[in-house]
Amino acid sequence: MNMKPAKAEIQTEGAQRVQPLNISSPSLIEDIAAAARFVRRHVIASIYHAGSGHPGGALSCADILACLYGAELNLWPDSIHDPHRDRFVLSKGHAAPALYAVAAHYGFCDAKDALNLRKLNSPYQGHPHVKDLPWAETSTGSLGQGFSVALGMAMGLKLQHSTARVYALLGDGEMQEGEVWEAAMCAAHHKLDNLCVLVDYNKMQSDDRNENIMGLEPLAAKLRAFNWAVAEIDGHDIKAILSGLHRAAATFEKPAALICHTVKGKGVPYMENLPQWHGSVKLTRQQAEDALAALDATLWEIKELLDGQKS
């Protein structure tokens, strides 16, 4: 189990935010990079074991999730029921394997157990389910809804004068859902500056590139016209993500959106930028091994990830 360097107690009434980390610290960045690597490998292994799953969009958001869990969220395994914890909602629920992996890395669940993806009687369903996994915060899988749920949480936390913040990760294809724009309008109207949306802008959705399915550009202009504070960053540059999150936390009376430019399938060369790896795919042994090798796993690590289950 891995810990964030600056764990601090979350105060329950009139809580102060935990002091921000030094986000340029080389060791912090290396820790998060290691977490992201762990997430990518775990994603490949769990989808391999499951025999189905969406690798493309799980790989593209690995760095974002690692930054959130590794440095941003005031959330630790022993605070998952603290009313003043920060909340993270994976609105693009089909990236569940990445959520399970980052949760495993930071000690919210067991890493080996979390390889039981999509299996009967396992809590690691194809899409996150809060009744199975309390730290999933809500159940997602139908695009657009997670954003609204996060908005409801942010609204409620504000009513309680909590300093807790709410984060939601959306897919770019997901931005085509009308519910997303209902939530965008509503969050701005209610001045929910405790809400931060991250868009995993990998330029692809289920069947093809966004621009071929339903163009989203100019995405930042859309969100700005909906009265959001918007920044565009490289969604694989850990320092950029951390500083984006840092700035997002400082908006006043405006919700913040980070448009994270990413590569679908990031880290696995044969998947990168190819829509057919969106999902739901079955990975062969060879594909899984190739992917893990590309993710710098040693032969021993590959064996452990792909066969460790059976022992």
Add this chain to the structure above:
Amino acid sequence: MNMKPAKAEIQTEGAQRVQPLNISSPSLIEDIAAAARFVRRHVIASIYHAGSGHPGGALSCADILACLYGAELNLWPDSIHDPHRDRFVLSKGHAAPALYAVAAHYGFCDAKDALNLRKLNSPYQGHPHVKDLPWAETSTGSLGQGFSVALGMAMGLKLQHSTARVYALLGDGEMQEGEVWEAAMCAAHHKLDNLCVLVDYNKMQSDDRNENIMGLEPLAAKLRAFNWAVAEIDGHDIKAILSGLHRAAATFEKPAALICHTVKGKGVPYMENLPQWHGSVKLTRQQAEDALAALDATLWEIKELLDGQKS
């Protein structure tokens, strides 16, 4: 029954648009102003007879409807089944009394008959129903849907290489529905330059002013960020509406939105700009008479509108 000055035959294959009218012609503008006056009076009378209905938003769009039916739509009572007719969809279906009134004025139905608003066995339901009234083009009443239906029509007409155009009238409150932004994104993506949306921007919705319920500003910027050609006009200035429609018809590969600034309850001083007249209200005899008087109806006309039914 009133006719548009420039009725021309609608050609069914490879149809040419009817030549545009001279939209600065004083007689055309006076005709349309008369139509709008007719619409407002008819709205008051029919809601009075019905004992319920939404006057505010019916009055605010009277000038827009008069311009559409009086000069813009390639649509006449004898062409309501012509496949190449222009289509008009009242997406803000609760303004039905205004649609019935303008239709009556231009001969699509009988004016006296159309006073049978919201009555059992009358085709003039509280919200337009295409099975009762074919020229209503679709059934509305649930906000947001009419826009999507109009989009489907525009898409289909383009597939048929028809020159027919599609117009939809939306309320400003209606713009809060996510479906509206789904349709906005989709229409732009498919380059539906045969689609024109008019927003009856009366700054009010059911319970209060937009800005108190759910702020819409900057509305034009939103639509522009969704890749629409946008113009803002005075929705009670007939010349401005006509020239706005004229320009909207000339956009290339972009759908056009006309944001029409209007006054809710326009023409009836005691209703203007007061959200409580959104609906559904019951008009007393005195209120109906006051409203008609404010709309320059003569005593005889008032009697005819409010008692003519009974004869």
Add this chain to the structure above:
Amino acid sequence: MAKKAEAAAPAPALIGTSGDSLREAFGKALAACANDFPKLVVLDADIAGGTGAHHFRKAFPGSFLQFGIAEQNMMAAAGGLSAVGYLPVVTTFAVFCLRAIEQARLSIAYAGRNVKIVASHPGIDVGPDGGSAQALEDLAAFRAIPGMTVISPADPAEMALATRAMLEFEGPVYMRTGRSPAKRIFGKDHTFEIGKGRIIRDGKDVTLIACGVEVGRALEAAAILADEDISARVVNMATIKPIDEALIATCARETGAIVTAEDHNIYGGLGGAVAEALARAWPCPVEFVGLKDTFGASGEPEELAEHFAISAPFIAEAAKRAISRKAHA
């Protein structure tokens, strides 16, 4: 635009606030019992004047949350409010609850959230707004969501009790109110329990099982039948799910014929729930009173009830048909 001079504004008579409709009873009850539920928040989609929620807004503006005309976001956000400790009551028209049913399914029922959904304007009771606004599908649709409790009280007194019971109940609830001025059926001694049907008039030849506005009409039907020496039992089935199977079986055994009456499509709603219970527990002939798979129309609620054959005389006719089928069963 030339702004007209301010004229003295005569106060409009809001249809929404006149009379003793179920929605008004709901709104008043909500405001009245709110102090006992400090976590209560009420969600509105720009329609509080129509749902009765305006009473709550007036009393507790700080706990009234405005979502604008955006029902999907409102419904799912209720799940989020529940997740951070609130007791959210979502209010809109029944047909717009349907618009957000997938949100109710996933972000409320599946996620296990304690959210109440209160739907005004169900059925042809909506009246002049017409067919587009008259939800005839909501009981069937919400009943099919796993774990969703579905209730439809019959009169203002019961609505007040049901409002409190719903707030005390743990789990997602869908409750129908009603638009038209409601008949008063119950007195001060009335009680309400989720999951329990009640015999409100006894009889032995047939049982009329009704919910919502049809309960009053079923009572009238029983009176019509009494004039013809037919003894009809009337059951107020205010909870459609979980349905009171034991009571239904008892009525089937004791009276041998059943009529269901609801302001809803005859498919899948109260009639469906009763037919399923009988098939499980005590097969028995049933006649279904409701909209016969057609949409509604504009008109006054009482004339619509006549027109679409859900008024008391039609319930009485259905009772006679049901009784005549006993022999053949």
Add this chain to the structure above:
Amino acid sequence: MAKKAEAAAPAPALIGTSGDSLREAFGKALAACANDFPKLVVLDADIAGGTGAHHFRKAFPGSFLQFGIAEQNMMAAAGGLSAVGYLPVVTTFAVFCLRAIEQARLSIAYAGRNVKIVASHPGIDVGPDGGSAQALEDLAAFRAIPGMTVISPADPAEMALATRAMLEFEGPVYMRTGRSPAKRIFGKDHTFEIGKGRIIRDGKDVTLIACGVEVGRALEAAAILADEDISARVVNMATIKPIDEALIATCARETGAIVTAEDHNIYGGLGGAVAEALARAWPCPVEFVGLKDTFGASGEPEELAEHFAISAPFIAEAAKRAISRKAHA
């Protein structure tokens, strides 16, 4: 972002295209019969690879309309396409049809549009995607919409026939396909008619009425029962609405006990439709096989069927319970 060097891309094995699932059969049939329906257009919400619509897209890209991930707009736009003369087929997963049900209600059914809604991924047959994606409410919800025809064919051969029948039929239709590799049940001589159930195995002790993937399981159950000298009739009830009341009444009369089997909540779907028909025509004990008001979960379809008690042995057990109830009826 550093773009990685192009690596040789091993072709992924798309779950969606392997095997002979009902969705694949639908997609192929749609492409195969499209030439007979020149007004046909197929609407997709970025999920054609999952619904089977990719076969149509490949064959007729010009008649394939992309709406992106925006089901409400797609559903209502289908009404508009119908209004200008097209024959629209809306395709998405069942749970996302539910997301757009109010659009299906108003802009399709109420407006009287001849639109076909084809829903893949119904029930726990969805498998590993899990509970959020497994629609257990769609038959009940769509059945409640006035004028909506609801069908759920049983095998690839029937799916092909139903696809054509649906396109020839005038009026709105909701059709379920299925995700998992489907059992083959029918031969080349099979025929299909909307509104007609079919006895596909005769028997005298009990009738098993099933739809969709449960038809195959009902046949297996009949075989299990035969080993115990129980003679079970099996009815393929591919049309849930309008339900074949005459056939149901005949089966009730001739076998005296009924089991319904569906991959859906036991409330409001096929079981509800059958219970209603029996209550109208021939009261009879029914046992309901389906999800017992719980959500699904991840797993393989066959293990889920076991886990949620809708596999053949559970149908057989239900049959015995139904038979044992005959005496008490």
